[in-house]
Amino acid sequence: MSLERKDEHDHEGWMKERDLTPVETVYLTTLMWLDKRLRIVDYLELLEDLYYKINMQMPKSHTEQYNLDNKFWYWYPLYALGSFSTIAYVVAAISGALLGFYYSPATTGDPSAAYNSITFIMTDLRFGFFLRSLHRWSAQVMVAAVFLHMLRVYFTGAYKEPRELNWIIGIVLISLTMVFGYTGYLLPWDQLAFWAGQIGVEMALSVPLAGEWVAQLLFGGFTLSQSTLQRMYILHVFFLPFITTALIAIHVGIVWMQGIAEPH
Amino acid sequence: MSENDTTTDGHETATDGGQEAAADGSGIVAPDDETPTWSERKERTQGLSQLTYEYFERARREDQDLRTESDYVERDVLAFPVWPHEMIRNLALTSFFTGMIIFLSAALPPHIGAPANPSQTPAVILPDWYLYWSFGLLKLGPLNPELSLLGGKKLMADRTYGVVANLVVVGFIAIVPFLNKGAARRPVEQPFWAAVGVFGVIFAATISALSVKNLVPMDSHLLFDLTFLLPFVGGFLTYAVLKSMREGYMFELNRRYYRLRPPK
Numbered sequence: 281m282s283l284e285r286k287d288e289h290d291h292e293g294w295m296k297e298r299d300l301t302p303v304e305t306v307y308l309t310t311l312m313w314l315d316k317r318l319r320i321v322d323y324l325e326l327l328e329d330l331y332y333k334i335n336m337q338m339p340k341s342h343t344e345q346y347n348l349d350n351k352f353w354y355w356y357p358l359y360a361l362g363s364f365s366t367i368a369y370v371v372a373a374i375s376g377a378l379l380g381f382y383y384s385p386a387t388t389g390d391p392s393a394a395y396n397s398i399t400f401i402m403t404d405l406r407f408g409f410f411l412r413s414l415h416r417w418s419a420q421v422m423v424a425a426v427f428l429h430m431l432r433v434y435f436t437g438a439y440k441e442p443r444e445l446n447w448i449i450g451i452v453l454i455s456l457t458m459v460f461g462y463t464g465y466l467l468p469w470d471q472l473a474f475w476a477g478q479i480g481v482e483m484a485l486s487v488p489l490a491g492e493w494v495a496q497l498l499f500g501g502f503t504l505s506q507s508t509l510q511r512m513y514i515l516h517v518f519f520l521p522f523i524t525t526a527l528i529a530i531h532v533g534i535v536w537m538q539g540i541a542e543p544h
Numbered sequence: 545m546s547e548n549d550t551t552t553d554g555h556e557t558a559t560d561g562g563q564e565a566a567a568d569g570s571g572i573v574a575p576d577d578e579t580p581t582w583s584e585r586k587e588r589t590q591g592l593s594q595l596t597y598e599y600f601e602r603a604r605r606e607d608q609d610l611r612t613e614s615d616y617v618e619r620d621v622l623a624f625p626v627w628p629h630e631m632i633r634n635l636a637l638t639s640f641f642t643g644m645i646i647f648l649s650a651a652l653p654p655h656i657g658a659p660a661n662p663s664q665t666p667a668v669i670l671p672d673w674y675l676y677w678s679f680g681l682l683k684l685g686p687l688n689p690e691l692s693l694l695g696g697k698k699l700m701a702d703r704t705y706g707v708v709a710n711l712v713v714v715g716f717i718a719i720v721p722f723l724n725k726g727a728a729r730r731p732v733e734q735p736f737w738a739a740v741g742v743f744g745v746i747f748a749a750t751i752s753a754l755s756v757k758n759l760v761p762m763d764s765h766l767l768f769d770l771t772f773l774l775p776f777v778g779g780f781l782t783y784a785v786l787k788s789m790r791e792g793y794m795f796e797l798n799r800r801y802y803r804l805r806p807p808k
């Protein structure tokens with residue numbers, strides 16, 4: 281038996297006899313190269329299977345189904361609020377990543393290095409003033425959108441079976457959004473940030489039973505210091521983004537599987 | 545298989561083909577025709593995994609029955625599909641609002657206060673607006689019950705009381721889907737829960753106002769009373785309005801029903 285087998289698995293010969301366009305040739309070559317090494321065809325099959333399992337058909341409209349004389353359900357525009365939260369989150373993420381290039385979470389110096397890096401962004405950096413403004417506004421708008429989204433879900437009764445789990449994920453998401461806001465609020469290390477941090481430490485300390493432990497963990501001590509700022513920074517740019525992004529993906533994935541609740 | 549069956553009957557029930565291959569190391573992967581089918585696997589498994597298989601089978605049969613019974617054949621998910629229904633509208637609306645974010649951040653950029661100064665407490669300490677509600681709940685000290693058993697002492701420090709109040713509010717919102725069940729979706733169908741919602745929204749607004757009482761041009765005792773009065777007023781009004789709308793509304797929905805059996 282020769283090492284070069286010529287049989288029905290001769291893909292190159294198959295490609296030659298097919299008379300393919302250059303685009304098709306490049307595509308197939310890449311696909312085969314990857315498939316030989318990673319067996320991606322199996323995974324593509326799984327994906328295709330998933331695709332057909334998700335019901336993608338256009339439904340009969342709600343009004344037809346319930347015979348509601350084609351009345352327009354006037355709350356439908358509010359159903360965009362969830363998407364709007366997602367978009368605001370993406371805008372905040374992009375502008376935040378750009379801000380991160382110039383920000384340094386250090387309390388050293390007077391005024392602190394953190395404060396100085398914000399003033400640098402605002403006064404010296406090209407488009408910096410706008411960038412900070414964009415980050416701030418998208419964060420604020422996101423919180424507002426998430427809150428209104430929650431009200432929409434509440435008042436349309438969309439949290440009922442089978443969507444209880446998504447409601448609870450939503451509660452976690454709105455809490456994460458606010459913690460995002462809080463940690464970000466401390467980063468400029470100006471007077472407002474410092475004293476808001478002070479309140480945070482006191483709140484953490486007055487948590488029943490675990491107070492001191494919580495304060496140590498989140499604020500790095502009972503008074504504000506370098507480690508407070510550093511922890512807020514890592515929470516804001518590392519932990520929260522990972523957790524929130526994953527949860528949003530799960531949240532929206534569940535909506536995709538279950539479909540949007542119809543008002544009955 | 546059939547060979548095995550005839551020669552060693554007891555042997556066949558004890559192992560499943562794959563195991564005897566382990567002796568010489570060949571055939572670690574079962575040949576395709578020996579890969580057990582799902583029903584074979586189900587028979588072999590026991591305990592929890594068997595229960596899982598049994599449940600899956602039941603669930604699949606239930607789905608099947610529901611689908612064959614249904615006269616509603618277009619789709620089998622009783623909801624709007626996310627694509628394309630939701631996505632198209634959402635993309636249109638959200639791109640408009642993203643424009644709004646950019647416009648806002650260009651028109652109203654944020655400013656930065658004085659640098660952090662631990663030795664000088666500012667006159668106004670504030671978090672971002674979306675945390676006012678939580679900040680307000682910290683100021684519920686006057687409502688902290690003084691227990692006569694403890695000789696007029698409070699069970700919790702005021703601050704702990706505030707932190708616990710936060711947890712209670714969030715916890716209550718989280719369990720709403722388990723308190724309010726049933727198929728009703730529109731507020732008019734469930735006046736009580738709509739009233740609870742309106743109560744919550746108004747309370748969020750008033751408790752936020754309470755948290756910045758120094759800045760609200762109003763007597764602080766009056767503000768404190770209004771904080772708890774207004775939500776109830778709003779809730780009762782909603783309940784009254786929806787309850788009286790409900791009769792007519794349900795009449796519309798059930799017109800055909802009422803036509804057959806007119807109310808006396």
Ligand code: HEM
Pocket residue numbers: 358359360361362363364365366369426429430433438439443446447448449450451453454457528531532535539540541542
């Ligand atoms: C970061 C925050 C959030 C994001 C990005 C988000 C995103 C979304 C999106 C895109 C949808 C699709 C339907 C729609 O747009 O209305 C949705 C639906 C839903 N959301 Fe959220 N959401 C968030 C927070 C919340 C919160 C705070 C709650 C409630 C406590 C919640 C509960 C739900 C439920 C129950 C649905 C299903 C509604 C239905 O089927 O009609 N979500 N979410």
